[in-house]
Amino acid sequence: MTERKRRRGTRLSVGESRVSMVALGLAAWVVGALWIFPFAWTVLTSFKTEQDASAQTLHQGLSFGRYNDVSQSTQGTLSLGTAFTNSLIVVLVSTTIVMLLALPAAYALAIRPVPKWRDVLFFFISTKFLPVVASIFPIYVYASKWNLIGTRTILIVLYIAINLPLAVWMTRSFFSEVPRELIEAAEIDGTSLFNQLRSVIMPIAAPGIAATALLCVIFAWNEYFYAIQLNFAGASTMPQWVIGNVSTRGNFLAKLSAASMIACLPVILAGWAAQKRMIRGLSMGALK
Amino acid sequence: MLPALVFAVLVTQLPFLVSIYYSFTNLKDRTQSIIPEPTRFVGIDNYKAIFSDQFFRQAMWTSVQMTVYSVVLSLVFGTLFALLLDRKFFGQGIVRTLLITPFLLMPVVAALIWKQQMFSSIFGILDKVLNFFGLSSVAFISDHPLASIVTVLVWQWTPFMMLIMLAGLQSQPSDILEAAGVDGATPLGIFRQLTLPHLRRYLELGALLGSIYIVQAFDAIDVMTGGGPGSTNVPYYVYQESLGGGFRYGAASAYAIVVVIFSIIIATFSLRVLSGLLKDEDRA
Numbered sequence: 390m391t392e393r394k395r396r397r398g399t400r401l402s403v404g405e406s407r408v409s410m411v412a413l414g415l416a417a418w419v420v421g422a423l424w425i426f427p428f429a430w431t432v433l434t435s436f437k438t439e440q441d442a443s444a445q446t447l448h449q450g451l452s453f454g455r456y457n458d459v460s461q462s463t464q465g466t467l468s469l470g471t472a473f474t475n476s477l478i479v480v481l482v483s484t485t486i487v488m489l490l491a492l493p494a495a496y497a498l499a500i501r502p503v504p505k506w507r508d509v510l511f512f513f514i515s516t517k518f519l520p521v522v523a524s525i526f527p528i529y530v531y532a533s534k535w536n537l538i539g540t541r542t543i544l545i546v547l548y549i550a551i552n553l554p555l556a557v558w559m560t561r562s563f564f565s566e567v568p569r570e571l572i573e574a575a576e577i578d579g580t581s582l583f584n585q586l587r588s589v590i591m592p593i594a595a596p597g598i599a600a601t602a603l604l605c606v607i608f609a610w611n612e613y614f615y616a617i618q619l620n621f622a623g624a625s626t627m628p629q630w631v632i633g634n635v636s637t638r639g640n641f642l643a644k645l646s647a648a649s650m651i652a653c654l655p656v657i658l659a660g661w662a663a664q665k666r667m668i669r670g671l672s673m674g675a676l677k
Numbered sequence: 678m679l680p681a682l683v684f685a686v687l688v689t690q691l692p693f694l695v696s697i698y699y700s701f702t703n704l705k706d707r708t709q710s711i712i713p714e715p716t717r718f719v720g721i722d723n724y725k726a727i728f729s730d731q732f733f734r735q736a737m738w739t740s741v742q743m744t745v746y747s748v749v750l751s752l753v754f755g756t757l758f759a760l761l762l763d764r765k766f767f768g769q770g771i772v773r774t775l776l777i778t779p780f781l782l783m784p785v786v787a788a789l790i791w792k793q794q795m796f797s798s799i800f801g802i803l804d805k806v807l808n809f810f811g812l813s814s815v816a817f818i819s820d821h822p823l824a825s826i827v828t829v830l831v832w833q834w835t836p837f838m839m840l841i842m843l844a845g846l847q848s849q850p851s852d853i854l855e856a857a858g859v860d861g862a863t864p865l866g867i868f869r870q871l872t873l874p875h876l877r878r879y880l881e882l883g884a885l886l887g888s889i890y891i892v893q894a895f896d897a898i899d900v901m902t903g904g905g906p907g908s909t910n911v912p913y914y915v916y917q918e919s920l921g922g923g924f925r926y927g928a929a930s931a932y933a934i935v936v937v938i939f940s941i942i943i944a945t946f947s948l949r950v951l952s953g954l955l956k957d958e959d960r961a
Contacts, residue, residue, distance in 0.1 A: 526933075
């Protein structure tokens with residue numbers, strides 16, 4: 390694969406003098422700083438004492454104390470360990486199954502188009518238009534009939550359903566980026582389907598597939614509506630744990646900030662690490 | 678492909694069909710009503726009731742405003758930020774990282790951050806800033822619930838739009854841009870006549886995905902206002918009527934069916950408006 394020549398970027402101003410370059414770079418920094426501010430402030434608050442946090446001052450120094458506080462479990466409340474384990478299992482299992490279902494579907498849609506593939510694709514996207522509230526009552530009714538309320542299973546099933554359309558849609562476009570000639574050449578050489586996938590298709594589509602899986606992880610990890618509707622019992626996930634830290638009395642701002650940071654950290658780190666890949670993934674195909 | 682298709686049908690379409698059936702009944706949660714009524718078929722009564730329900734109309738209007746404002750603003754910001762980022766400058770990667778972060782946060786956490794740290798009249802930074810400039814405090818969330826929620830949604834979705842637009846900018850073939858530059862086209866002309874038309878499909882994609890997710894906004898509303906007047910969108914209203922306390926599953930199902938029709942309309946509409954705008958741009 391040849392690396393595409395990197396462009397010089399969009400030019401906005403006439404002549405693009407050195408001064409305007411610097412000015413636009415600075416503008417980007419200002420925008421970035423503004424956008425991150427609420428988050429950065431919360432990070433700062435999470436290290437403060439409760440007194441400093443509610444007064445928005447900084448007299449008593451910074452420490453990991455609040456992180457320690459929120460990770461201690463109290464009797465009768467949802468503990469961090471439980472919520473984290475639940476979230477981890479639900480997210481990993483659902484994303485794995487989504488990808489296992491989406492890849493063959495995408496293959497059938499892009500590389501060896503089945504008849505009426507456009508209709509099928511449109512059907513997948515259209516399920517996304519269906520607001521979750523439209524199907525929550527039957528799901529609730531049947532989930533309680535089958536004793537699935539408060540289990541990880543029901544969340545896994547539902548998270549597969551919310552992410553599948555996006556995954557099929559995105560992986561299909563990444564697959565259709567694979568040059569037809571390559572696949573035909575591999576076929577003439579008598580390469581088996583599995584080897585074709587492994588040595589021809591996957592290397593080209595991999596960044597896109599990774600971007601897709603990451604988006605599925607983000608949406609599943611952050612999901613809140615189904616989690617509170619169907620999972621008030623033992624299988625609560627991280628968003629519920631964060632909400633559980635909102636106290637109605639006493640100081641809680643620093644503890645809440647610490648809890649928020651713990652809850653968001655895994656996805657933030659994954660997102661930071663994969664940002665370039667995500668942009669490349671989106672530019673490769675999301676539209677074709 | 679079949680497994681994926683079967684799964685999608687089972688988990689998304691079947692419940693929807695059951696919802697349609699419920700919407701023609703007076704199904705309620707038996708444990709929640711004092712005198713249990715047997716569930717029976719009520720025809721289109723639920724649908725007729727929708728038209729006389731002013732709260733529902735209000736929720737519809739809130740939904741439209743919330744979605745349109747959020748999608749348009751985050752697309753505009755996202756495009757501007759992408760243009761700023763699509764150039765070499767010191768710390769490009771760091772700035773991109775800063776800008777992306779809000780999208781990675783849990784919606785619940787994003788709403789809490791804004792509610793407690795920014796908007797709050799007790800702890801809020803905005804309040805401190807206003808006081809610093811000698812201005813009086815503003816009760817952001819209670820006086821401007823819609824604007825507050827739109828702020829949070831725009832804060833979270835701008836990075837998503839920015840990613841899509843960056844992808845669009847980077848997929849532009851460089852040789853054409855260079856050729857235009859050699860031919861003496863001004864950068865502004867290049868932007869108007871080459872970049873913008875090229876970005877059109879990316880803008881549409883952003884608008885479509887954005888509206889699909891934002892029209893269903895629930896978390897931010899639940900956390901910030903709990904559905905006060907002016908901030909209850911249709912999904913939240915349906916929730917209030919059913920699992921959130923009303924327990925009128927039959928009636929709420931009818932609302933939900935209307936929501937489905939409504940969100941398809943909104944998504945199609947925002948897409949149309951956008952491509953219409955850009956077509957005008959092409960002709961100019």
